[in-house]
Structures are given as structure tokens and as C-alpha cells.
Amino acid sequence: MTSAAPAPADSAGNWVDRHAPSFLRPFLRLARADRPIGSWLLLIPCWWSVAMALGVQARMGAPDTLSALAYAALFAIGAVAMRGAGCTWNDILDRDIDGRVERTRSRPLPAGQVTLAGAFVFLALQCLAGLVVLLCLPAFAIVVALSSLGLVAVYPLMKRIIWIPQLVLGLAFSWGALMGYAALIGTLPGSAFLLYAGSVLWVVGYDTIYAHQDREDDEAVGVKSSARLFAGATRGWLVGLYGATVVLIGLAIGFAGGGVFAWLGLAAFAAHLGWQIARVDIDDRENCLTVFRSNRDAGLILLAGLIAQALLG
Template identity: 80%
Template sequence: MTTAAPSPVAPAPADSSGNWVDRYAPAALRPFLRLARADRPIGSWLLLIPCWWSLALALRVQAESGVAAYGQAAVWAALFTLGAVAMRGAGCTWNDILDRDIDGKVERTRSRPLPAGQVTLTGAVLFLALQCLVGLVVLLCLPGFAIAVALSSLGLVAVYPLMKRVMWIPQLVLGLAFSWGALMGFAVLLEALPPAALLFYAGAVLWVVGYDTIYAHQDREDDAIVGVKSSALLFAGQTRKWLVGLYGAAVVLIGLALASAGAGPTAWGGLGIFTVQLVTQIRRLDIDDRALCLRLFRSNRDAGLILLAGLLADALLA
């Protein structure tokens, strides 16, 4: 007697919240869109925001020299958006391929398409290749220097899903990969990585480590059972103190980047409101409240957009 293979159009997981994928996408595509986390766009936002930050700050550097390529920056912003969505989806697909056995043992992830049997491993690999192809098309539109900078991140992207098996702060590798966009705006507009770019990147890395630690507290108990590592398990009850250090250092480094770029008052105002938002996260944090951890994690999109508004206004006023 044989068991029928799971349907590739299996119903949405029980925790589905009526997102656009469940409402509008064709049924056959829904498992693949969930594999790419298209139903949870917060990851694409958080990958994209450092790209936009760096474009705005690079424009400010250009303005100091008397030539700011605003139209060109708008084109790069659109390409970065397409690339971020494609590569975030590819990263999630790659993560799920490697973690398909682990995900089936974790409450929050057992309904993902691979462990739930909604997508086959072959289907996932082919979908990964398609998303990488979209990323490659975007990559080939960039200047040569920017292509080299972008390619330098691929190793980090590839190994990140494995890091929770070998190091207690895999979020650091995520931060190194997820913040790469903080270099890309400089790479396309200036075709160089000045000190402001490196400082900005370092600040973004620590920001990512901080907010992903909050996110990881949703899985803290399951991770301990399965035997994988995370900063949530390492920091445990001291998480708030660690966030003070991580977020505080991120703000200082971003501030140094603004100073190096000659940023004006609106950029500093954006950084100030960004800082207030991070402080609010720390004050409200309850690591035992999973729903609150998710809300605080998601609030980083708004924090990032606030800083972006300040940077963009500063570049335009310059």
C-alpha cells in the first residue's frame, strides 16, 4: 500500500492571516510564494532599507562635490527593490532547503511548504534557481565595481543557514549578509567605498543582530529542544542589556557615518527619531511574549523608513 504524495496546492497553514498571497495568488503558486516569504514582506523591507539608506547618503556625498545624480539614484533604487525581493526570496528558499528537517520539529516553522509537503525538494531547487536568475539580471545592470561588491556577499548568504549549528550568535552572520546593501548605494553612485560606507555598514550589521535577536526569542524553547544555537538562547534574560549595547553601538556608528558624509540637520533628526524607536523596543521587550517580540521586530521597518526619510530629505536639500 502506498501513500499519495502531498498536494502542491495544499491549504494555507493554520496561522495564515489573510495576506495577499492567500487572497489573490493562484492556488498553484501559493506554496512557492510562501517559500519565498512573499506573504511576509517584512524581510524584504529590512533587506532593502539599508540599500536605500546608502543611496541617500551617497547622494549627500555627491552633493558636497556639487554633482548629485538624483535621476540615476532613482533607477538604482528601483533595481535594488527588484533585487532585494528576489534575493530575499532566494535566501529564504535556500534556508528552507537546508533546514527542512529542523523546521518540521519547530512549532512556528512546521507549516512551511517543504516540511508540510506542499513543495517537493526538486520544486524548491528549481524555484531557487529562478529567483537567482532574476537576481543575476539585476546584478548585470550594475557598474563593474558594484558587481564585484555584490558578488562578495554571496559566501555569507550561502553559509548563514548553517551557522546556527556551529555558533551561538548566527545573527552576526545574518547581519553581515543582510546589511550588504549599506555598501551598495556607494558602490553604484560613487564606485568606491569611502569611510562613511564602512561605518554605515558596521552600524547596520549591529542593528540587524539586535532586531533578529528579538525575533529569535519566538523560537527560543524549540531551538533548545532541537539543539540549534541563537543569540536569544545565549543572551536569555540579559537580552535587554545586550540590546542596549548593540543598538547603542549601531546608532554611534551610523552617526559617525553621517558625520563623515557631511550630513545636515534633517539626517541627524532622522537618526534621532530612529534612536527613540530603538529605545522604545528595548523598554517594551518581554522575551516571553512571542506576539510582542514579533511586533517589536516588525517595527524596525518603520524605524528604518524614518531614518531613510531624514537621509533623503538631507540629500535633496543639499
């Protein structure tokens, strides 16, 4: 293993390169610690769910704010650990493909910075960290969380099989939209599944934008993606995907009995998604990355409305 190889093309000028010990950098890159946007996007549906479940408790007259804060913190730790594990697993399976794609050929495995055995050991350590977090949750939430493992395991293979692997990513990445309900109130009402469905379509939309960075390389190596499938019609698809996202999350808020703060948060979230549709240029890789990353802000905007509703509504 070497540590002198450059950082991946889509990962430069970050805290890992500036501050992490050189021997740790390849492993931190393998876990995408140099690009925390993925952890944010995995975590945000968890926090949406916690906020909505807390709101349900508040309307029943018994909000458990301390438990909500504790679960929010656990989900944050778990999101970092499991996002890192998912990226490591993805890179293990995709190491040959990554070596043929410009943006990813300098990732740790294809660049020879980490051995395959080392990657498996690192994967196990991250899964162990996730297990520790999992065991801190109530039994029902543990069962719900474990139900997602199949999706996590098969997602990296989907780009070889189906034209919209982003859908499977959405199913896996949005699981947190169920977890706050499962942990805080011990059940999954209809509003939880509506929130989950909305989050799934949100993921499909923003990951389509992300995938346009690799559209030409994916075509050359035979990898399927929604970016290739939608191609020049992407903007229209985004209107449909993001529009359905807003409708489904709106239904979730309505079924959960949400009030004015939640609706204001949803309206601001919808406005941000509209800005993305207007702003995105699918032929400009830098633009696609910038618009994709802005989804952290979009998700936090909605979260602010849901939290305000739970605490002040």
C-alpha cells in the same frame, strides 16, 4: 505536491492566501512573499546607502538624482528576488529542523507542499532574476555584490555552529549598505563601512527579538541563537547593540558630512530603537513579532532624514 496544506503558523491572513492562485501559494510562501518584512529589512540599508552617496555627490556639487532613483528601484527588485532566494535556500537546508519547530512545521517543504527538486528549480529562477538586476549595475557594484554570496550561502548553517548566527545574518543582510555607494559613486569610503557596521548590529538586535519566538523549540532541537545565549539579559544586550548601532551610523553621517536633516533622522531612529527596548517582552511571541516588524518603520524614519539631507541640505 499538494496545495491544500495550511499556511505556516507565522503567515496567516495575507495577500498570498487571499489572492494568489492556489498552485503558486506554496512557492510564494517558500520565498516569504506572504511576509514582506524581510524584503523591507534587506532593502532599507541599500536605500540608506543610496541616500548617503547622493548626499556626498550633492556636497561635491554634482548630484545624480536620476541614477539614484534608478538604482533604488533596481535594489528594490533585487531585494525581493534575493530575499526570496535566501529564504528558499534556508528552507532547503532546514527542512528537517523546520518540521520539529511549532512555528515552521507547516512551511512548504516540511509540509510536503513543495518537493525538494521543485524548491531547487524555484531557487534557480529567483537567482536568475537577481542576476538580471545585477547586470544592470556598474562593474564595481557587481564585484561588491558578488562578494556577499559566500555569507548568503553559509548563513543557514551557522545556527548549528555558533551561538550568534544573527551576526552572520547581519553581515549578509547589511551588504546593501555598501551597494548604494558602489553603484552611485564607484567607491567605498569610510562612511560606507561605518554605515555597514551599524546596520550589522541593528540586524543582530532585531533578529534576536525575532528569535525569541522560537527560543524553547530551538533549545529542544539543539539550534543555537542569540535569543538562547542572551536569554533574560536580552534587554541589556539590546541597549548595547542598538546603542552601538546609533553611534556607528552617527559616525557614518559625520564622515559623510551630513547636516541637520540627517541628524534629525538619526535621532528619531534612535528614539524608535529605545521604544523597542522598552516595549519588547521576550516571553510573548506575538509581542516579539510586532516589535521585530516595527524595524521597517525605524529604518524608513532614518531614510527620510538621509533623503531630506541629500535633497535639501
